[in-house]
Structures are given as C-alpha cells and as structure tokens.
Amino acid sequence: MRDILLIIGLFCGSFLNILIDRLPKGEDVIWGRSHCDYCKKKLRWYELVPIISYVVQYGRCRRCRKHISFQYPTIEFVTGVAYATLFVLYGRSPILFLSSLLLFSAILVIFIADMKYQIIPDSMLVVSIVAVALCAIALGASTFQLINHGISALAAFAFFFFLWIVTKRRGMGLGDAKLAFVLGLFLGFPKIVEAVYFAFLTGACVGVILMLTGKRSLKSRIAFGPFLILGAVLTIMYGERFMELWQKFI
Ligand SMILES: [Zn+2]
Numbered sequence: 001m002r003d004i005l006l007i008i009g010l011f012c013g014s015f016l017n018i019l020i021d022r023l024p025k026g027e028d029v030i031w032g033r034s035h036c037d038y039c040k041k042k043l044r045w046y047e048l049v050p051i052i053s054y055v056v057q058y059g060r061c062r063r064c065r066k067h068i069s070f071q072y073p074t075i076e077f078v079t080g081v082a083y084a085t086l087f088v089l090y091g092r093s094p095i096l097f098l099s100s101l102l103l104f105s106a107i108l109v110i111f112i113a114d115m116k117y118q119i120i121p122d123s124m125l126v127v128s129i130v131a132v133a134l135c136a137i138a139l140g141a142s143t144f145q146l147i148n149h150g151i152s153a154l155a156a157f158a159f160f161f162f163l164w165i166v167t168k169r170r171g172m173g174l175g176d177a178k179l180a181f182v183l184g185l186f187l188g189f190p191k192i193v194e195a196v197y198f199a200f201l202t203g204a205c206v207g208v209i210l211m212l213t214g215k216r217s218l219k220s221r222i223a224f225g226p227f228l229i230l231g232a233v234l235t236i237m238y239g240e241r242f243m244e245l246w247q248k249f250i
C-alpha cells in the first residue's frame with residue numbers, strides 16, 4: 001500500500017507542478033494543455049509520465065532541446081515520498097490521512113509559487129483551511145483548543161496585516177497575512193509565535209547571505225511565505241526542544 005501511495009504521489013506531484021505554474025497566472029488548471037516553457041510545444045501524454053519522461057529525454061525538450069526545469073521531477077519525487085510517509089504516519093485514520101495529504105499539497109504549492117512568482121494562490125489557502133478543519137475533526141479537538149487556534153489565526157493575520165500597512169504594502173504582501181492566518185489556525189498558541197520567530201530568523205539569515213553574495217540588493221523583495229512555512233516546519237520538528245533550551249536561560 002505504501003508503494004501505491006508513492007506512485008499516486010508521483011502523479012499528484014505532476015499535477016502540483018501544474019498548479020504552481022498556472023494558479024499565479026490565472027490560467028486554466030484542468031483543461032489547459034502542458035507545454036514546453038520555451039518553444040511552447042504541446043506535450044504528449046508519454047511526455048507527462050512523472051520522472052521517467054524527464055530521465056528518458058535527458059531533461060531536455062524533445063523539440064527545442066532546452067533544459068526542462070529541475071523543478072518538475074523534484075516536486076514529483078518529493079510529493080511521492082511525502083504521500084508514502086504520510087500514509088505510514090497517519091494511514092490508520094482515513095480523515096487524518098486525507099487532511100495531511102491536502103495540507104502538504106497546498107503548502108507545497110504555496111511555497112514554490114511564492115518563491116517563483118511572489119504570489120500565494122487564494123485557492124490553496126482555502127484548501128489548507130479545509131485540511132486543518134478536517135484534522136481538528138479527526139483528532140476531536142476540544143472547545144479550548146478551537147478557541148486557542150481561532151484566536152492564534154486572527155492574531156497572526158492582524159500582525160502581518162499591520163506590517164503590510166506600515167511597510168506601505170511593499171515589505172510584506174497581503175498573501176503573507178493570509179498564510180499566517182492558516183498557520184496560526186494549524187499551530188495554535190504558543191507554537192505560532194515560535195514559527196513567526198523562526199521565519200524572521202531564517203529570513204534575515206538568507207537575506208544577509210543573498211546580499212553578501214551580491215545576488216540581491218537591500219531594495220529587492222524576497223518572498224516571505226516560504227520562510228513562514230519553514231518556520232512552521234521547524235516549530236513542529238524542534239519547537240519543544242527549543243522551548244526547553246529557552247527556559248534554561250530565563
Ligand atoms: Zn521546447
């Protein structure tokens with residue numbers, strides 16, 4: 001079953017690639033045909049088989065011989081591995097498993113789309129909210145938890161909305177505020193505070209590195225959504241250990 005999920009994940013990853021590139025441009029995600037980024041040649045069905053088609057064509061377009069973005073096989077592979085892993089972790093509870101698949105997929109699309117186009121698609125935010133709601137149902141969240149996570153979502157949104165206003169709508173995007181709402185809803189308090197802290201920390205580090213290596217200037221804008229997501233992942237993985245360390249110091 002785990003291997004079947006891996007295969008399903010590879011094909012879903014192929015669809016996530018389509019969402020990543022079409023949602024920010026407002027293109028049709030169901031009926032639009034996939035084409036080469038350079039020569040616009042429409043792709044045949046056998047050129048859409050995840051990873052295999054990339055390997056068979058040596059990572060190049062069959063017509064113009066330009067390199068196909070490494071994004072495509074990478075997203076396919078990551079999605080396949082993630083779906084199989086999520087099945088191992090949550091496969092026993094169908095609702096929890098479904099919500100984890102939805103949340104992973106939507107967050108992955110947001111991460112790459114924001115990095116590539118600096119746009120966070122609203123539809124993916126809606127999917128994430130549905131996923132978090134399903135997760136709350138599957139886990140039987142208490143009233144206290146629901147209130148906690150609801151307030152965390154609103155507070156996180158308000159914080160980034162405030163930043164959006166004071167930076168005159170240039171520093172942060174409104175999409176960052178909406179994404180913070182989703183992450184607040186998912187993490188609750190105090191985890192959301194940690195996630196935002198990690199996001200600013202990693203964002204500042206990467207910003208300094210990019211400036212020192214001359215890849216970006218002080219003025220250029222870096223998408224903040226990926227850092228918010230990274231902050232949430234770090235919190236889920238290391239949040240508790242970090243809190244223990246912190247308490248030793250105060
Ligand atoms: Zn081409």
